[in-house]
Every structure is written in structure tokens, then in C-alpha cells.
Amino acid sequence: MDTSTYEGDLSRQQFRDGMSRLGAAVNVITSDGPAGKLGFTASAVCSVSDTPPTLLLCMNRSSLQNVPLKQNGVFCVNSLSGHQQHLADTFAGVGALSIPERFEKAEWTTLATGAPILRNAVVSFDCRIKEVSEVGTHSIIIASVLAVGLCSSAAHGLIYFGRRYHALSEAPAVALK
Numbered sequence: 194m195d196t197s198t199y200e201g202d203l204s205r206q207q208f209r210d211g212m213s214r215l216g217a218a219v220n221v222i223t224s225d226g227p228a229g230k231l232g233f234t235a236s237a238v239c240s241v242s243d244t245p246p247t248l249l250l251c252m253n254r255s256s257l258q259n260v261p262l263k264q265n266g267v268f269c270v271n272s273l274s275g276h277q278q279h280l281a282d283t284f285a286g287v288g289a290l291s292i293p294e295r296f297e298k299a300e301w302t303t304l305a306t307g308a309p310i311l312r313n314a315v316v317s318f319d320c321r322i323k324e325v326s327e328v329g330t331h332s333i334i335i336a337s338v339l340a341v342g343l344c345s346s347a348a349h350g351l352i353y354f355g356r357r358y359h360a361l362s363e364a365p366a367v368a369l370k
Contacts, residue, residue: 275360
């Protein structure tokens with residue numbers, strides 16, 4: 194057990210255990226540009242604002258893809274469906290595939306930025322990086338959303354909760370306009 198503590202005697206392990214109970218969508222983050230094509234699995238993605246459309250991505254600073262992502266200046270958040278769990282593992286590094294080999298496991302296209310967009314993702318957010326803050330072990334990346342790709346089929350999402358993947362059993366209700 195990790196005994197390092199933070200304010201109020203909260204240990205690193207207690208914090209991690211608490212965060213494991215905060216379910217989140219599973220995403221494959223992709224990018225292409227001057228630093229080359231890259232991709233990784235992330236659940237730390239959330240909306241910041243709809244005016245202008247902005248989202249936030251957190252990425253471990255020790256990741257070999259951290260600096261190249263920032264150099265590319267663009268990325269896509271591809272939210273996975275329940276039947277795409279294998280891509281979550283692949284882009285998390287399970288199987289030790291190279292970046293080109295990871296991309297061979299699915300079909301891709303592009304939208305506004307040229308970042309790879311996963312065909313049949315539940316939703317894809319094509320983004321341009323606006324600012325980056327370094328906080329603790331992670332880079333907090335604020336990005337403008339330039340385009341959104343929605344899956345035309347009734348895809349069910351994939352979430353990470355309790356340190357495991359869970360396929361959602363039903364698609365969310367779509368609000369009427």
C-alpha cells in the first residue's frame with residue numbers, strides 16, 4: 194500500500210481507489226502532423242464549453258506520445274463502443290504493437306484537422322490544441338472542437354469503471370430538438 198500522503202492525510206492509493214469508482218467513457222486519442230501519427234487510450238476527457246465548443250484531455254507527462262501530441266497541435270477523441278474494447282487494449286499498449294500496427298487494427302478517415310478518425314466510433318471530436326498546463330504528473334490540454342463525427346448505427350458506449358471495461362447495454366436516449 195502506498196503511504197505517501199497529500200493534504201488531509203489522503204494517500205495516493207486512496208485517491209486512486211476513489212477515482213476507480215468514477216466511470217468514464219473509453220476513448221482512443223489519435224493525432225497526425227509534423228511529429229508523426231500516434232494514438233493512445235484515455236478516459237480523462239470532458240467537455241469544457243459549448244460556446245465555443247471546447248474539451249479537455251489529460252495525458253500523462255511521462256508518455257512517449259506526450260511531446261509529439263503537443264507538437265502536432267491537433268488530435269481526435271474517438272469514443273469507443275462496447276464491441277471495440279480490443280482497440281482500447283491495443284492503443285493502451287497491450288500486445289506491444291508499434292503505432293503503425295495499432296492503426297492496422299481498424300478503419301480510419303479524417304475530418305478537419307487531418308487527425309485519424311475511427312470509423313464507427315460512437316462519436317469523434319476533431320480538435321486543435323489551444324493551451325496546455327502541466328499539473329503534477331499530467332498535461333491538461335484544452336482544445337477547440339472543429340468537427341464532430343457521429344456513428345450512424347445505434348452504437349453502445351464503452352466505459353471504464355472499477356478498473357475494468359464495461360459495455361453499456363443500451364444506447365442513450367437522443368433528446369428531441
